[in-house]
Amino acid sequence: MCLRSGHAQTLFLQANGSQDAYTLINDKLVEFDGNAFETSDCSHRDFGPHITQVYDAILRKHVFRFHIHRDEDTDRCVKFDRQRTEIKVYAKSPDWMKATEQSSFAYKWKFKVDQKFQPSKKFTHFFQLKGVGGVYGTPLLTLTARKAPKGQPAKLELRHATHAKASKIRVAKLQPFLETWLQVNVEATFGSKGKLVIQIKSMNDNHTLLYYESNSLNMWKQDADFIRPKWGIYRSLRDKKSLRDEVIDFADIEIKVKSAMGN
Template sequence: MKHLYCILFILLCIPFFGFSQVTLTADGSGNTYELINSVLAPNYDVVEVPDCKHTTFGRHIDELFDTELNKNVFRFYAHANEDDDRCKNSDRQRTEIKSYDKSPENLKAVESEKVVYKWKMKIDANFQASPNFTHLHQLKSVGGDFSSIPMYTLTARKSTPDQLELRQTSTDDQETLKKVDLSLIKGHWVEFTEKIEFGTNSFYSLEIKRIDNQTIVFEYENNTIDNWQYGAEFVRPKWGIYRSLNNVQDLRDEAILFADFSIEEVSTLSLNDLKSNNQIIKTFPNPVVNEIQIIDTISEDYNQIYIYNVLGKLVDTKAKITSKTLNISHLKSGTYFFIFKNDEKIISKNTVIIQ
């Protein structure tokens, strides 16, 4: 019991407002792939490039010093005729980075989680897009029926004038939410701030701001949009150049600059949530190994159980159980917070130690 009190005291001293942020910043060392992998998936490979096809060019992502930002930045190359899709014969090509299943848990978004993605980008003043697609950013599901199509994409498209499109789907039929004249960002460093709550009928916003004069060139916000594709295990971000070759005559060799990638999970647990350990619903034993017993002692009902780890990250959700026995063998050893809710109303807050 003394051990439990010590854990709770430490937790109450942690500010649970923005609690898990990962940043990827160019350092100019030349080991660019190694740097990217060390942040997005240590000991694995998250870099998707056509190096093995276009071997004479070398690495398609490198770093350089940018005098406008006064710092090192990443440079992503795409060659219209020499590059392909990761050395496969295809109607498309890509030079991208991502998180994926081998990435740390805080880089894989799960349902009910709130995440803020930020990055800076500069496309050339003479950048060319095809009438098909040139994706610059994606939020893509892993698993489920609709994982083949990105849930969100930022796509440059040839038009009159050329456009930057924000496209979205929760199924397999994307629609354009908003578009902006691409000339507003060509030749300028711009900063993207993308905020999303993963789930149905949830929140999404995107802001694009010129860095030189702080002008907001694009704004979109929706409080009731579906941000989850059925059956998905998690959602991962992607950045880079992913474009169709169906109209290669409209394309040219491109070098797009990126800087200061940030992925920040925003806690849904406040400090007040942790201060009150109001165990109206009984859970035992504690500590527990594989199964926990849940006993309702009140007439007020609950319909969801939210399970958070000590960092405040939502690690699992459960519908109300009828058997009174909840299997938690999939959770690692540690301290967890079980929040029982009826819609948005918190019914009970229980601290559980899993051995």
């Protein structure tokens, strides 16, 4: 469903339990023929689709379940030192979903990570704002889980990168984010003098677990064609022994363009 009102356009992506998950995703995120999902189905055919739907008793509705398997999965049978199960806005998505300089967007979603979730010392991304084209391939923004040095608790990092190297702009202990539905709200104005607000709340008690706000953050990638969101799990295998098979649930994904080209 796309709602239009002046410059405001909104997309809601919700599981329904009756349609194939990939069909639902493509119906919302693809304008022409293509796939808005990146999975390891090609390297793990015995498992079948790596994005499915399950009924969630807490939300009382169907949600998307993202599966990833340590030993069988790859990155689309293209790269083998990492693996991913993600959905994305991309070149074949409607143009209004692609963030350009001076545009403002709001992104909202719910997700839940298992209590026994195991990150590695390398990256495990749950969300990315990533440039398409441009000089640097490093994501502009990520929510990244990471195993800490021995004796320290695992972390959830909010990472930001305008060039090749990312820096941590917020860090929190990972444990409070596990085994609870999380509501994530992101507001971003894109450009070299950009703005960012991100809030993650536990839906168990409405407590804010992570908050970041800046009115003077570089929110652009040099020479990028556009910035797009990605949801799911994307992780390195370079610390494979720390990992295990995982499922991550997502629900109520929303993209809203608040203003285009500074309007």
